[in-house]
Amino acid sequence: MTSIWKDNYTEGLKMDVHKSNRMGRKPSVKSVLPNSPTRAEHSGSTNSDAEQEQASSGPCNPEDNLEEAQLVQGSVSSSSHHYLMTTRELQLYWLKEKHERKPVKLLFEIPSTRIAEDFLSKFVLYQIVIISTGSFDENKAFIERRYSDFETLHRDLLKDFKGEMEDVLFPKKILIGNLTTELISKRILALKDYLTELYMISCVRKSKKFLEFFIKPEVEEGYGCVRGGKYGRAMEIFQQVVCLQEKLTPHCPILMVPSLCALVVCHKDQDNGEKAYEMGMKALSILERHTGHRYYIPLLDTMISLAYRIGKDFVSLQDRLQKVKKRMVDTEKMNFTLKELAVRECVD
Structure with a gap:
């Protein structure tokens, strides 16, 4: 048109x-x-x-x-x-x-808090719920973060977006009385407004630092569970991570591929072939235009065996794999299985 x-x-x-x-x-x-x-x-x-x-x-x-x-x-x-x-x-x-056609935006809520403690002191954990507006959102993603996490995010973002964030207000740090009900209530409102203001700045909400605030601790824990063979716990974590990524990264859905592939590995090792196949096809649909991605060939190889096992069409997947292998120059990407890639993630 x-x-x-x-x-x-x-x-x-x-x-x-x-x-x-x-x-x-x-x-x-x-x-x-x-x-x-x-x-x-x-x-x-x-x-x-x-x-x-x-x-x-x-x-x-x-x-x-x-x-x-x-x-x-x-x-x-x-x-x-x-x-x-x-x-x-x-x-x-x-x-x-x-x-x-109504634009989908995100709503940040902090419905509850809890007092936690480590070896040194007590602190408040704020539960953050992320809701997509514009339609009914049945997949409400939530995480827990403490004030120091917000403080680190603010400091890191100012390094790259100081000019864009000149009007963004961040609640000041209070050393005495920070566990009182009155202060916690005020901080809930202030932190909720803070996240909303950050999200309204396009370059900030699309930045790696903003995304990592919401998913990095969970991603690291999830891959740790995969390496330790705790697939049940890993599935719970990565389901939450994928939900968060769907809301936070519509501008770049390829960022979800490693998390989806981790779910494929977990479901496959739990003998849940149908669910593993579903997650794998979702990842393949994202990678259709990115056949050179490091996950593409290992994912196709895994999907062929899954499709054969559960009675799905594996011939078309084999054809896709053969075509991409013929075009491959860097054969190193064919040396790892999907599980090996997942185990290697988040390893320094």
Whole structure:
């Protein structure tokens, strides 16, 4: 779809609705629709736009507008059958479109705290719940962090984004009385606002330091469990990590691949082939455009054996593996199994 066609469509829609309102009637389905191109023209222009965008964007480019291209493509393909809808069906369709296009943002809540202690002192652990807005979120991800973790995050972010964070307020450190109910209540509000303000800054929320605040301790613990053979505990941790990554890294989903592959390893060693296959296919869908990734060949190799075991299509996976091996220059990536890669993660 060209930009000219979109502008004409929008302008025509506004004029028709305005005219209908003046005449005291609802716009008909036929009158709302523009003179749309033919199906062949739809297909050709959509594919051309998608190919140009794919060629010009990198895997983690925050300006790639991939989501917008997908929305435009959906509008083109769906508009050709609008004339078959009743007025009520058309109203429901546009209501659904408006809901689906509503931007998804994150909401940070701190619903509870608890007092913990180490060998030296007591401290407060704040439970942070991350909720996706814009639709019902049944996968609420949560973690626990102490004030010193927030303090470290703030100090590290200021090194890279001091100018962008000049208006971000961080609650001051208090040495005496920091375990009182009154202070904890004030800190809950202040820390919640702090995370919200950070997330509103694009370069900050996409930074490695911001992401590591939410997942690094859990990731390190999870890989430690994998190395120790504690697959049940590792699965619990990585399920939470993947949930967090889905919310925090929509700009670069490839960051989820190691965590998904760790889940494949854990489910496979627990003889849960169906779940391992599900996680593996999710990782493969992300790696379709990144066949040179270090996890791609080991994952394909594992998925072939899984598919054979549970009665899934393994022939197509074998074909993909053979094709990518023929193009491989660096054969070192073929020397490790998926489990070996998982065991080597987070090892200094």
